[in-house]
Amino acid sequence: MIKRILGATALSLAVVAAHAQTWPTHAVKYIVPFPPGGATDLMSRPLVERLQQRLGQPVVIENIGGAGGSIGATRIAQAKADGYVIGLGNSASHTITPHLLAKPPYDALKDFTPIAMINEYVNILVVNPALGVKNMEEFLALAKSKPGALRYGSAGNGSSNHLTAEVLASQARLKFIHVPYKGNGPALTDVIAGHIDWMFGTISEVLPYLESGKLIALGTSGVARDALLPKVPPIAEAVPKFEVTGFMAVFGPANLPAAVVQRLNTEVNAILKTPEIVERYANAGMKAVGSSPKELEQRVRADHALWKKVIETAGIKAE
Template identity: 40%
Template sequence: MGNSSNKAFLKKQLDAWKLRHSNGNETEMKSPKRRALFLGSALFALTHNTAWAETWPARPIKLIVPFPAGGSTDRIGRLLATKVSAALGQSVVVENVGGAGGTIGMTRVAKSTADGYTFGVGANSTQAISTFLYDNLPYDPLKDFVSVGKVAEFSNVLLVNEKLPVKTVQDLINLAKAKPGLVTYSSPGVGTTSHLSGELFQNLAKISVTHVPYKGAAAAQADLLAGHVDFMFDVLGTAMGLADSGKLRVLANTGRSRLKQYPDVPTIAETVPGYDLTGWFAVFAPSGVPSDIVERMNSVINKAMNEPDVVETLLKTGYESVTGTPADLTRQLEQDLATWGPIIKSIKAKTQ
């Protein structure tokens, strides 16, 4: 542990000792004999705690992916597990725990023993959006988890049917203002990132468009291709394939900056200031995991996400490898909670 961690640990032990033994009588703590006894106990605990952190990991680590096998979260989780396992010299076992938009798996993470042997691959959807989307969510995204590190980011793209007479984001805004409520957009369902991208768009652009929810992305894409709806926000990998068919037109991406894969595609924010819907994946641990373990895992993850083969693999599938500190991830989560709370509450997108 660093000096600051040592001081914090000793203070915590001192406070606990006072509570257990002094019964409010401060004179007992002034006894040299009692103080020496306390310091000896605290130093033993400190040494034991440090030694434990230094020997971690002594057994296989579990990485919970809160979505079914084969999806994007699963692919990123397995890629990460392979790299972390090689770096630590210990097996990292991926366990898929899907259901309820990823919240069942992240609940499992939150309720796991905080010993450094269970981590989870969360996302902005499971940690921020679901907080407002689901009633009685079994976990608090800030209190029940320890941030370990972000691993990837992604953007959706704004697609329109090629027959729609718009070539830019401003054209679409002008059309929506000329026909309030008549311009439509599809999504895979209420509360999905695609749906919320549209809500954020109309809120910031000050337009009125009509949301048409479908049961899944395939149906939403099919009606956009058929011209039954006017536009859609879709994931990059799928969207660019549809655009290449010539039946759809890409107007912009939802992120804060232009995509490395498609530098000619502008961001929505270039037309609508403040617009940013950048999705992300990150590693979390149950609250209470020792800081030394969190810091070491963060270091290993950052090194893995910077490896050229990882960067290339993610780019090919529409994702960008990212790194950062646990504090960076916590700030991102706090920002997303502040952004999505009012939006989701305003549309009452509650999942029963």
């Protein structure tokens, strides 16, 4: 019996080793579940370019946008588990959208194989200068003096910046009016025009308007100051324990072979340590962050639980 067990174990290890040596033998598809030109696309392209060099086979990006990332994520989940279809998942596709849909097309915790984190990003709270506040303390005092009067914009109902604002309102015990838009661009335009008072935006989105004086940054949703905005403090300095940090990561369909997962994890983490990727991500206001598959799984589970609670408490539904 022992010999049989040892023999089976040796055979299993041999199969894994053989798979590691032969994969990939042809092109790999990398699905980005959002349209071209957005942050997920722009962060994926330099990563994929270097990944195909290290794998020795083409890695082809396919953008499949729509429904908060759920359409493209579904394609990843339903792909054959052989390593030839992988893709990007982020806070929206894996921890937010599943709670907004009445019948989610996938289970974010069971239908994917976590491979590696690639970055983390934060939102910056910006206001129109006409609001007359220069820091978070003044903003909070104004909001408390006018409950339900200040209007904030977002990229849409259930978007990450909408939910970040909900967390702020809950923790600071404030009331605001939410004005959803179809994307951050129109929302930023209306903050600048003074039609709404404030919103959360990514660093790359708001930086040009901060430099021109059209917007004022009051705080970051992260736990530390960002190199691109060293004068902007964490909101947590005014609202203790406040933190909202998004992520992007690489996933495959469930039951991806261990050898493929290990190979991809090793290559992705190596790429994320290269100076050009670190700098490129930093210039976009994002931090290159690798991980083990287990660490990514734990991050998804933690954020999945966080946003489930926020969405259910606020009664948010998909538009």
